Structures are given as C-alpha cells and as structure tokens.
Amino acid sequence: MENDDLDAVVGxxxxxxxxxxxxxGLRLADLSESxxxxxxxxxxxxxxxxxxxxxxxxxIARAFHVPLDDLVGAPASGDPRVHPKPVKRHGMIFIPLTxxxxxxxxxxxxxxxxxxxxxxxxNVHLGYEWIFVLAGTLHLKIGTELxxxxxxxxxxxxxxxxxxxxxGTIEPVExxxxxxxxxxxxxxxxx
Numbered sequence: 001m002e003n004d005d006l007d008a009v010v011g012x013x014x015x016x017x018x019x020x021x022x023x024x025g026l027r028l029a030d031l032s033e034s035x036x037x038x039x040x041x042x043x044x045x046x047x048x049x050x051x052x053x054x055x056x057x058x059x060i061a062r063a064f065h066v067p068l069d070d071l072v073g074a075p076a077s078g079d080p081r082v083h084p085k086p087v088k089r090h091g092m093i094f095i096p097l098t099x100x101x102x103x104x105x106x107x108x109x110x111x112x113x114x115x116x117x118x119x120x121x122x123n124v125h126l127g128y129e130w131i132f133v134l135a136g137t138l139h140l141k142i143g144t145e146l147x148x149x150x151x152x153x154x155x156x157x158x159x160x161x162x163x164x165x166x167x168g169t170i171e172p173v174e175x176x177x178x179x180x181x182x183x184x185x186x187x188x189x190x191x
Contacts (some may be wrong), residue, residue: 035059113170122164136173
C-alpha cells in the first residue's frame with residue numbers, strides 16, 4: 001500500500017467510525033461499554049485526533065460485527081468477487097451478495113416449500129426492499145394484501161408496513177433481494 005493510500009485509509013477512519021456508530025443508533029457510551037474502550041479514546045478516534053491501535057480496531061470491528069477491512073475502509077485487493085457465507089435463519093437460507101455493512105445489501109434467499117394456505121409471518125422495520133423471483137412462486141404479503149410473484153417478476157415496498165414472504169407452493173422459491181435502510185433508496189440516472 002502506497003503512502004497516499006495509507007493516508008486516505010487513516011484519514012477517513014474517524015468519519016467511517018462515527019457513521020457506523022450513528023447508523024446503529026449507538027452513543028459513544030454504548031460503544032465504550034461493548035468494547036471496553038474509553039469514551040475519550042473513541043471520541044478522539046472519531047474526530048481524527050488519535051490513530052487507533054490494532055487492539056482497539058479489533059474490539060470495534062467485533063462490536064459492529066464487521067470485518068476489519070470494512071471498518072478501516074481498506075482499498076480493494078483487486079479481486080472483485082464476493083465470497084459469501086450462507087446463513088440459515090427461520091428455515092430460509094440467506095446468501096449475502098454484498099460485503100459492505102452499510103448501504104444497500106443484496107442477498108439471494110432460498111425459502112423452503114410450504115402449503116400455499118399456511119400463514120405468512122410478517123415483520124416491520126425501517127427500510128426499503130426490492131425482490132426479484134429467480135425460481136419458483138413467491139407469496140408476498142404486505143399488510144393484508146397477498147401478491148403472487150412468478151419467475152422474472154419483481155416487487156418493491158417500504159418495510160415500515162407489515163410484510164412477509166414465503167414459497168407459494170410445496171416447492172422452494174429463490175429470490176434476489178436488495179435491502180436498504182430508509183433514506184438510501186436506489187436512484188437510477190441516465191449518464
């Protein structure tokens with residue numbers, strides 16, 4: 001890494017730390033409690049008045065549940081591939097397709113088959129979601145409205161409304177989903 005790259009990484013660290021903490025709705029005291037790093041050190045790191053030690057960076061990365069490279073904003077290694085680690089939650093398999101802990105998150109989701117009249121669990125949270133059906137039939141329930149999506153169909157919705165999705169048949173369904181926190185909605189512009 002050249003000195004200019006190193007200076008850019010270190011120079012932007014404080015703002016990145018503050019942004020990650022604020023997005024999670026944490027106070028300096030909360031981060032201090034979860035890391036064991038004093039509030040004054042965290043404050044000086046965020047304001048750029050102090051360079052962090054590896055020990056402190058590791059504690060913060062662990063508290064934010066992000067890789068150290070994401071925390072420090074290390075320049076790309078040249079390999080653009082994502083090496084996903086699938087996660088199984090609520091009977092579904094989530095395959096992350098993005099590596100950044102902030103901004104738009106992309107996932108391939110595989111949902112098991114189910115009886116079409118089985119209830120769909122709904123959630124509510126801040127954000128915005130886009131869904132594209134890759135294989136199978138998807139039942140998307142927003143509020144009391146049920147929408148049936150087939151291969152090649154897409155939907156978008158505000159996640160502040162009660163919503164849930166599940167396979168529409170006894171066969172699994174595969175979807176591509178993009179999730180964004182509120183205020184980060186995707187904008188497409190002509191060049």
